[in-house]
Amino acid sequence: MKQDFLKYQAQTSPHPLAMEVSHANGSYIYDTNNKAYLDFVAGVSATPLGHNHPKVINAIKEQLDKYMHVMVYGEYAQNAPVKLAKLLAKNLPFPLEKTYLTNSGTEAIEGALKLAKRATGRSEIISANNAYHGNTMGSMSVMGYEERKQAFRPLLPDVRFINFNNEDDLKLITTKTAGVILETIQGGAGFIQPENGYLEKVRKRCDAVGALLILDEIQPGIGRTGKLFGFENYNCIPDILVIGKGLGGGMPIGAFTASSQHMDLLQNNPKLGHITTFGGHPVIAASALATLKEITESNLMAEALEKEQLFRKLLVHPLITDIRGKGLMLALITPSADITNSVILQCHNEGLILFWLLFEPKAVRITPPLTISNDEIIKGCSIIIDVLDKIKK
Template identity: 70%
Template sequence: MKTDFLQYQAQTSPHPLMVDVSHAKGSYIYDTDGKSYLDFVAGVSACTLGHCHPKVVKAVQEQTEKYMHVMVYGEYIQSPAVQLSKLLAEHMPAPLDCTYLVNSGTEAIEGSLKLAKRATGRSQLISAVNAYHGNTQGSMSVMGAEHRKQAFRPLLPDVDFIRFNNEEDLQKITHRTAGVLLETIQGSAGFLPPQNDYLAKVKKRCEEVGALLILDEIQPGFGRTGTLFGFEQYNVVPDIVAMGKGMGGGMPVGAFSASKKYMHLLSDGPKMGHITTFGGHPVIAAASLATLKEVLESDLMQQAVEKEALFKKLLQHPKITDVRGRGLMLAMMVESEDLANHIILKCMEKGLILFWLMFEPKAVRITPPLTISKEEIAIGCKLILESIEEWKA
């Protein structure tokens, strides 16, 4: 299987980890040799309720027995998509009352950028240095890392960048700006939260010049930071919210939400201003609805805050310089890139899954399922500390 994997399936890096997955359940992934791996990554923040959560599995099974794909997005009334959109509207602040369901986070970004241009009639887009919003052409255009884009240019024109948490750069937002796109918490840059009411100040500047604020909640969203969406903790309401990853409980999904006033613009002038074949797919929407209900009806968001504190208490070592982030969106910072690589690979040998961050080589990603137990956290942290002790620089 590993030979066929390398031969026939396109790769994203020269050295994939190549765990040959047999099955996954709860906080664990199992390989075909019977080895178990405690999962501190959750499919890169995607498996909000762990692996094969019974409520998600049940929702998927029940929907597949009713109908699957029947029509392109937006033409037929399909109950799971309608219920999901309504429940989101009920739990987001005004005026965010309308949701467009798509297939992934990067498509949510693409739709958000188009909506900002359509609503304002402007062309300039502003993002942040070291931002990551996906890898399709539009999303890559607003990625704040030139070394990852150069091989694929030309990309979208009229894109500028500001430094996250730098208030001086807000003057770059002008009457030419259609939209300012920021991650609520910068992910690939090292899980950097906004400081000093930064996001509210960005929104104020956007209002002054008539630009729209788009917040990327693809990682922080759906309870990961202790609230349904991360922006709820930072005194700001964006004009557009992009979401994905943990929204589907392990199924592929994305969405962007805005006011009905703005979202209507994608349906006329021109018609089908944004269109997708499989967006709002009934099986995916059913899984997403089950995930959202569980996050809202359980105490998982409160637990995320408690578990954050536990991680920060347990991950104490002279070679750990910081544990950044909010809730269960954490980055353990260490002294060097080599040490970070050692920890990730050594822990995999020990049966603990960790991962890297794209633009911060000294970071170790810790984004477990929200359902992870405190006992499992303690087990994993012990393995991390053991791996650090085994490090020989």
């Protein structure tokens, strides 16, 4: 399988891990030799309830027995996507009340950028340096990392960049600005949180000049920071909220949510302002609905903060210089990229799945399922410390 994987399936890097997967359950992934790997990554934050959660699986099977795809997005009323959009509205502050369901996070970013331009009649988009919002052309245009996008230029015009947490840069947001797009917590940059009321200040600046604030919650969202969405920790309500990854419970999904006043602009002038064939797919929406119900009706969000403290208590070592992030969105920082690479690869050999971040080479991603047990956290952290001890020697 590995040979065919490398020969026939397009790769994203020269050296993929290429683990041959047999099955997965709970907090574990098993290879074809039936070796168990404790999962501290959760599909890069995409499986918040772990693998094969019974409520998610049952919801998918029930929908499969009824029907799969029946019509392009937005024409037919279908139970699962309607209930999902309604439950999102119930759990979001006013005026975030209408949701457009897409196939992926990057597609939702594309829709959000279009909506900001449509609502304001302006063209300028402001993003942050070291930002990551996806890899389609519009999303790549607002990526704040030139090395990853220079080969694909020209990209969207009228995109400017500011530094995250730099209040002086807010003056660059003007009456020419259609939208400001920020990750609530910068992911690829190393899980950088907003400081000193930064997001509140961005919100006020956008209000002052009539620009829309787009917050990308594709990584921080769906309970990972102790709240359903990360922005709830920072007293800042966006005009457009972008969701992805964990919302699908392991299935591919994205969404952007805004006020009815703004979202209805996509219906006319022109009609079909944003269209998709498979967005809001009933099987995926059923998975997302079951996931969202479980997270909002359980104690998993509160437990995420308790589990964060357990991680911080256990991960103390001379080669750990910092632990960034909030809840179960954590980045362990080592002194060098070489040490980080060694930690990730050696832990994998020991049966623990860790991963890299996009733009911070010293960071080790720790984003386990919200359902991970304390015993599993203790087990995984012990592996990390043992590996670090060997590196130190």
